[in-house]
Amino acid sequence: MTTLPRQAREQPPVVAQSVERIEQAKEFLRLLMAAIKDLRLYPKGHPRVDEATDLVETAIRDILAPAPDIRFDVWEDAVFVNKELVEEDSVYLRQFSGLCLERKIGSVSFRRGIDRAELVEVVQILGLEPEEIIALGGAPDALKEAGVRHVRIGPPRVWQAPASGSVERAAEQVYYWAVQTFVEMTFEVERYGQLDILRARFVVESLQEMLLRGAREITRLAAMGGHDEESARHPVNVCLLTLLAVFGVELDARQRSNLGLAALVHDIGKVNIPADLRYKVDPLAPGEEAIRQRHVVEGAYLLRSLSGWDSIPMAAAFEHHARFDLSGYPKLSFKERPHPYSRLVAIADFYDTTTASRDRVRRVLRPEQAMVVIQGLSGTWFDPPMAALFTHALGPYPMGSVVELDSGDVAVVYQANLAEPTRPWVKVVRDRQGQALEPTSLDLARSPTHRIVRGVDPGRYGIDVAMHL
Ligand SMILES: [Fe+2]
Numbered sequence: 001m002t003t004l005p006r007q008a009r010e011q012p013p014v015v016a017q018s019v020e021r022i023e024q025a026k027e028f029l030r031l032l033m034a035a036i037k038d039l040r041l042y043p044k045g046h047p048r049v050d051e052a053t054d055l056v057e058t059a060i061r062d063i064l065a066p067a068p069d070i071r072f073d074v075w076e077d078a079v080f081v082n083k084e085l086v087e088e089d090s091v092y093l094r095q096f097s098g099l100c101l102e103r104k105i106g107s108v109s110f111r112r113g114i115d116r117a118e119l120v121e122v123v124q125i126l127g128l129e130p131e132e133i134i135a136l137g138g139a140p141d142a143l144k145e146a147g148v149r150h151v152r153i154g155p156p157r158v159w160q161a162p163a164s165g166s167v168e169r170a171a172e173q174v175y176y177w178a179v180q181t182f183v184e185m186t187f188e189v190e191r192y193g194q195l196d197i198l199r200a201r202f203v204v205e206s207l208q209e210m211l212l213r214g215a216r217e218i219t220r221l222a223a224m225g226g227h228d229e230e231s232a233r234h235p236v237n238v239c240l241l242t243l244l245a246v247f248g249v250e251l252d253a254r255q256r257s258n259l260g261l262a263a264l265v266h267d268i269g270k271v272n273i274p275a276d277l278r279y280k281v282d283p284l285a286p287g288e289e290a291i292r293q294r295h296v297v298e299g300a301y302l303l304r305s306l307s308g309w310d311s312i313p314m315a316a317a318f319e320h321h322a323r324f325d326l327s328g329y330p331k332l333s334f335k336e337r338p339h340p341y342s343r344l345v346a347i348a349d350f351y352d353t354t355t356a357s358r359d360r361v362r363r364v365l366r367p368e369q370a371m372v373v374i375q376g377l378s379g380t381w382f383d384p385p386m387a388a389l390f391t392h393a394l395g396p397y398p399m400g401s402v403v404e405l406d407s408g409d410v411a412v413v414y415q416a417n418l419a420e421p422t423r424p425w426v427k428v429v430r431d432r433q434g435q436a437l438e439p440t441s442l443d444l445a446r447s448p449t450h451r452i453v454r455g456v457d458p459g460r461y462g463i464d465v466a467m468h469l
């Protein structure tokens with residue numbers, strides 16, 4: 001196992017909670033929302049307001065008697081108590097998540113020691129209109145100003161792109177933050193046996209945000225190579241490639257998020273495979289191969305707590321090696337095909353695995369070769385519509401391909417062209433004799449006299465692809 005960064009060791013565990021504690025937390029939220037409503041209807045000091053505050057106070061004291069704090073997180077319409085999803089759809093939970101989202105609140109933590117005066121302030125501040133909170137400098141500042149010391153409000157945990165600075169820089173920050181967060185999440189799973197789904201969703205959401213802001217810039221990082229399937233870059237890349245494939249497809253936010261999550265955690269079960277087998281470079285013995293293949297079962301087991309529609313990531317973890325014609329593993333005798341999301345994740349997984357390499361010069365398959373292979377396996381290993389979706393999004397010469405032009409010059413593809421997939425943007429880096437040139441950008445869509453003849457091996461020309469992306 002690689003050495004983990006310091007922050008990873010400091011991550012708090014995801015503690016399994018009793019049903020009773022979740023019920024207490026839900027009741028507290030119900031009373032809190034009732035108190036906020038009463039304070040909007042009646043003036044401060046009204047008996048009805050006092051009564052509602054009494055109930056909130058009793059509820060939070062009961063919760064904080066056995067534990068020093070409690071934390072509520074909000075993601076879209078879902079509420080989490082100490083990182084555990086509250087599996088219930090009720091009016092007051094929706095009101096609480098809606099209130100938080102409108103006020104740019106991602107989490108609210110209550111600490112032991114909170115007194116009544118602080119609770120009154122919290123009820124009042126949370127009940128303000130979003131514009132009023134903004135005028136006070138945001139909810140955290142408003143609480144601080146009111147002298148509240150035992151309640152902490154956190155921002156939505158989607159990565160916040162800096163207002164200034166280049167898109168390239170922002171993409172780099174998001175990408176490496178996502179990789180680092182995945183390393184930390186993996187550490188938590190290894191140590192505590194539980195995956196922090198909420199955190200994983202934040203990673204997906206942040207990558208999606210960055211794709212919207214600068215698709216080229218963020219996918220460039222996935223195309224750099226220099227990693228392998230055991231690196232934390234692999235799940236982040238598979239997530240990015242999957243989201244990229246459905247970029248123009250009509251999906252609602254929840255579907256997109258679940259698909260991204262399925263891609264991000266598809267190999268999470270590997271944490272339970274012995275490290276010597278995970279990192280073994282030599283060919284595996286049949287018995288060892290069977291152990292490594294168990295990661296699909298281990299992954300599904302780790303994701304078992306997700307239920308209903310959200311159980312799709314569990315299906316993808318289980319099925320991403322099953323193949324469209326079910327010739328892979330595990331054997332799915334009980335169904336005709338893997339879930340559609342599993343079929344798309346399988347293609348993104350194949351692409352990243354085969355094109356990535358620790359060695360930046362030589363890869364197992366070059367990007368354009370991987371595209372040909374994916375099309376060739378369409379109908380057997382891969383679902384034809386999904387393969388079409390993926391190959392269309394990346395183009396026949398995906399970013400990072402090295403190509404020979406009809407002039408004999410050699411160029412690196414650095415941006416796809418969805419309108420004319422065979423005419424991407426390239427950087428010409430070698431002349432027809434193979435001599436290095438000062439890299440020159442060329443938009444092939446606007447250069448009708450140039451066209452790509454074929455893909456070539458960058459190793460033959462000593463081209464470090466990552467340098468030109
Ligand atoms: Fe896998």
Ligand SMILES: [Fe+2]
Pocket residue numbers: 229234266267349353
């Ligand atoms: Fe994988």
